[in-house]
Amino acid sequence: MLFHPLRHGRVIARSSPRATRASVAAKANSARRRMTTRMAAMAMVAAGARMMRVATARREKSMWASAAKRWSLVLALASSGVLAAPVGEVTHLSGTLGVKRADGVSKLLSVKSEVQEGDLLTTEQETYARVKFVDGAEVVLRPGTQLKIENYSYNQTKPESDNVVLSMLKGGLRAVTGLLGKRSRERVMFNTATATIGIRGTHFGALFCQSDCANIPTTTGGPPEDGLHVDVVDGAIVVSNRAGSQIIDAGKFGFVRDPNSPPILTKGGVQVTMPQSISQNQSGGRGIGKNEQTECKP
Numbered sequence: 001m002l003f004h005p006l007r008h009g010r011v012i013a014r015s016s017p018r019a020t021r022a023s024v025a026a027k028a029n030s031a032r033r034r035m036t037t038r039m040a041a042m043a044m045v046a047a048g049a050r051m052m053r054v055a056t057a058r059r060e061k062s063m064w065a066s067a068a069k070r071w072s073l074v075l076a077l078a079s080s081g082v083l084a085a086p087v088g089e090v091t092h093l094s095g096t097l098g099v100k101r102a103d104g105v106s107k108l109l110s111v112k113s114e115v116q117e118g119d120l121l122t123t124e125q126e127t128y129a130r131v132k133f134v135d136g137a138e139v140v141l142r143p144g145t146q147l148k149i150e151n152y153s154y155n156q157t158k159p160e161s162d163n164v165v166l167s168m169l170k171g172g173l174r175a176v177t178g179l180l181g182k183r184s185r186e187r188v189m190f191n192t193a194t195a196t197i198g199i200r201g202t203h204f205g206a207l208f209c210q211s212d213c214a215n216i217p218t219t220t221g222g223p224p225e226d227g228l229h230v231d232v233v234d235g236a237i238v239v240s241n242r243a244g245s246q247i248i249d250a251g252k253f254g255f256v257r258d259p260n261s262p263p264i265l266t267k268g269g270v271q272v273t274m275p276q277s278i279s280q281n282q283s284g285g286r287g288i289g290k291n292e293q294t295e296c297k298p
Contacts, residue, residue, distance in 0.1 A: 086114035087152035088133035092278045095127025095143070120148045123171065128278040137164075137178030140274050144212065145171025150191070154180050167191040172207035172272055175199075177235075194228045194256040195241040195263055202235035204248075205272030213270075219253075220268035227257040229270040239263035 090097065090113045097109045102118025115121065115131055121141065123129050129141045135154045141147055150165040162184035168191070177199050181188045190197040192208055207213065207229045214223045230239060236249045244262030248254040253269025256262075 084116040084118065086116055086134075087149065087154070088115045088131050089113065090115065090129060091132045091138075092128070092130035092140075094275065094277060095129075096124040097127060097129045097141075098122045098124070115149060117149055117152050120146060120169075122146050128275055130278050133178060135178035135180040137181060138176050139166070140174045140278055142172040142207070142272070142274070145173060147171075147173065159183055162187045164188045165191065168206060168208060169193070170208055170210065172205070174203070174205045174272055174274060176203045177201060192228050192256075194259050194261075195239050197230065198238040198240065200236040200238070202237055203233040204235075204237050205231045205233075205270075207270050207272050216270060218268055218270050224270050225255070225257070227255060227261075229272075230254045230256075231269050231272060 084102070090109050090111055093109070093111050097113075098106060099109050099113075099115065099122070100106045100120040101116065109115075109121075109129075121129070121131070123141045123143055123145045125143050127141075127143050130138060131141070132138050133152060133154075135156075139147070146169040148167040148169060150167055151163050152166075153161050153163040155161050156179075162180050164180060164187065166189070175190070177185070177188060181199050182201055185199055185201060188199050190199070190206065192206065194208070197204070197206065207216070207224070209216075209224050209226045209229065211226060213226075216224055218224050228239075230237065230248060231253050232248050232250050234250050236247055237254075239246050239248060239254055239256060241256060241259050241261075241263065243260055246254060246263035246265065248263075248265065253266045254263055255266045255269070256264075
């Protein structure tokens with residue numbers, strides 16, 4: 001720093017060029033440090049924001065994945081029958097009635113047990129069971145019978161959705177159709193190993209013999225032949241297979257030997273009867289399968 005003589009009694013100091021440059025450099029360095037600090041802070045804020053966005057995206061992805069898994073589980077359970085709505089109820093039972101659900105779970109049923117689409121119902125020996133479906137239809141199963149509820153779609157206000165398919169794999173039954181069978185009879189089918197039974201506002205019986213009907217009497221006195229035997233109490237049924245089709249009216253018997261033999265009318269047939277305790281409603285309503293109602297005449 002240079003000193004000049006007194007000017008008006010004061011000493012005036014003047015900075016040297018070197019000192020000025022050092023001061024400027026110091027200020028510049030300070031400014032750069034502040035800028036660097038500010039940029040670092042901004043970078044940290046930006047990094048934090050990115051981390052928050054990534055974390056949020058991961059949480060949302062996880063939530064959607066969890067929701068998708070839950071929905072997939074619901075669909076799987078529904079399709080397997082776990083969440084299926086009941087389509088009927090056991091109203092009468094004498095003996096042991098088992099069910100195998102669509103999901104593979106097996107259990108024993110009792111009176112007031114619900115049945116569902118996909119159920120395979122099995123009666124043990126000496127067991128009779130009666131099931132009432134949501135549209136009022138009723139089915140009584142004989143001992144040693146297997147019945148699968150393939151489909152039972154009924155909505156009181158949507159006739160267009162009506163669809164019933166029941167498969168009798170073995171044994172015998174009596175059936176009385178309900179509201180669905182009255183308004184959409186062409187959409188009600190009973191499958192058997194030898195033929196399909198279509199209904200026309202019907203009360204009918206069916207028995208499938210496979211060398212296991214020796215103790216069941218017929219109207220002709222001898223044991224029934226192997227094959228499908230049917231009888232009609234009210235209305236009519238249409239029995240069909242690849243070999244032909246036959247309408248069987250009330251009071252008549254029918255027989256189908258095998259899938260390659262046409263359904264035929266017979267002069268006599270099997271009396272598919274049920275015990276009084278199973279066939280009659282406790283309230284005195286309609287009976288299903290009592291002797292006086294099911295003995296069709298030749």
